[in-house]
Amino acid sequence: MSGMYGFVVQQSISDPVAMLNRMLEAIPSPGPMTKHQWAMGEGFAGLGAVHPASIGEPGHFARDLSRGLCCVFDGVMYRDTGASGESLVVSDGARMLLDRYLESGPECLRDINGSFSVAWWDEKARRLVLANDRMGQRLLFFGCRNGAIAFASLLARVMATGLVPPEIDVEAFADLISFEHVVGERTLFKDVQVLPPASILTYEAGRVDIRKYWHIGQIEPHGTYDERRLDELEDLFRKAVRRSIRPDLTMAIDLTGGLDSRCILAAAANMQLRFVAHTGGQPDSTDVVFAQQAAAVAGAEHVFEPVGPEKVAEWLVPMVRYQGGIISTLHSHPCQHFEMALPFDASVQGIGINYIRGHWVSPDYLDIHTLPDVRRLFKHKMQSNTARHLDLGEIWTPEFQAIGLQSPSVHLDTLFDQYQEMRDAPVAVLDCISLHERCRKFLNKAILIVRAVREVYYPYFDHDLIMALASIPMSERVTHQIQIDLIRRFFPQLLDVPSAKTLVPFSASPTRMWMTQKCWVARRRVSGMLNLPDSTPAKVPNHYYSRWIRNEMRPMLVDLLYNPEAAFRAYLRWDKVEVLLDQHFSSRANWEHLVAALSVFEIAHRLWVNP
Secondary structure (H helix, E strand, C coil): CCEEEEEEECCCCCCHHHHHHHHHHCCCCCCCEEEEEEECCCCCEEEEEEEEHHHCCCCCEEEECCCCEEEEEEEEEECCCCCCCCCCECCCHHHHHHHHHHHHHHHHHHHCCEEEEEEEEECCCCEEEEEECCCCCCCCEEEEECCEEEEECCHHHHHHCCCCCCCECHHHHHHHHHHCECCCCECCECCEEECCCCEEEEEECCEEEEEECCCHHHCCCCCCCCHHHHHHHHHHHHHHHHHHCCCCCCEEEECCCCCHHHHHHHHHHHCCCCCEEEEEECCCCHHHHHHHHHHHHHCCCEEEEECCCCCCCCCHHHHHHHHCCCECCCCCHHHHHHCCCCCCCEEECCCCCHHHHCCCCCHHHHHCCCHHHHHHHHHHHHCCHHHHHCCHHHCECCCCHHHHHHHHHHHHHHHHHCCCCCCCCCCHHHHHHHHHHHHHHHCHHHHHHHCCCCEEECHHHCHHHHHHHHCCCHHHCCCCHHHHHHHHHHCHHHHHCECCCCCCECCCCHHHHHHHHHHHHHHHHHHHHCCCCCCCCCCCCHHHHHHHHHCCCHHHHHHHHCCCCCHHHHCECHHHHHHHHHHHHCCCCCCHHHHHHHHHHHHHHHHHCCC
């Protein structure tokens, strides 16, 4: 499994190598792995890095013996120039970061573009420094207790040290029910957190200090979106795609029927890069059908990965183990990558595009000019369907009712306060939270799993591209227009392939697209009111998982959730929860998000609290 891990203790332990091995073995490796480990002889610290052997050795470990410095690195760093066909990825990331650290300390990260986490250990000062890239694309978990700290790219490796007690954070459990993911830096465990984006953590003499070295709110939006701006974005997007599609690996663009991955496909085809297109799902789903059409138009080989219900229940436990329980989902099919011999080493994802088009912002919102109004809208956007349609006060036991109801609101306020000084219009706050919170957590619901066997890259998270977009006022990018303009320049024929969401080509007029979307919304509402089957276009995985949960996955979920010893019964009223579960599994109501939240919590509890 790609990632890094390590620990520092104030009082030495007898076998630091055994500690590192426990961390490594907490996540089973589905294939050949390359690992690097180092442990301080006196037993005060240890560092490690591991990645699939199939993606080569891009330099995850470096050490300077004369200065007593060690560095482990997870991810990639990009350089700006390279000959045609040459990779724009730095070949030895750990060595470069070690040298930069010696020159200017962790502030060196201000000038580095990439997708990474890094750890530096100074033996002489007994100082650990952890940091990540500006977007914080790769989650880094850390736990601190009793003069010891453990960190890892995966929660399971932190818990394997035994340095952090597995004490449930009930407030985080409330987040899982209310928002489908744990908000901010929390995890399901009180003493384990996630490093915020663009942050530097220093651990010295038993104390933790965290500071941000960059914030997207520092960028001043200006001007309008015009031809000059489009020229700039075209150049940056070309570079971002070329950085992501490495010539030294067999690359796949994860293609859907939407616009996000299609824009990447258009740029890659235009530059004649070497890649295949890849889509997972059911053969009759709109995503698969239109992805196949788009690949054919671009002249790209298409790899179809069938996703079925045969083993999804078996994959729920591995899914939670890899994701760390911070996301409420039952979409476990990425575990299929462990077993399928797919013909590529790494994939390119369209995640992160939300920032280009203002994912949580529509033209209607541009009339909102006060932060209190944005805050109310923000809370509505964050809520799960369970929280919107259920009186949560009824399901919490009296002992935990105050925590269950109040803490999610407090967490949202804290999160919102970090962004309320944005220089753009107030609604830009929504977009930044979508970028740093929603995108960052939800991209990992599949990526943390897939990275066990193949690397993953995100062109839309390229720092240079994000900074250029942040300088365009929100009012200029609340539609798909930028992406459509880019495709029109790269490969206009791809706009003639219909959208999986509307079944209308992107080359259609804005009026036709708008009317079609409104029509689908109306049909969905009428179907819901009359209890009729949803006739809107079916998309994988949501459409099929909703059916599988009540059929193929049902025995496993029933065994898990109706168990008299279920851990969530200590916090929730079983008489109320049982009614909701009965309604869901009998198809009288849809409480899928609640089922997912309880399942993830229960599996996490069994993995790390009561094995």
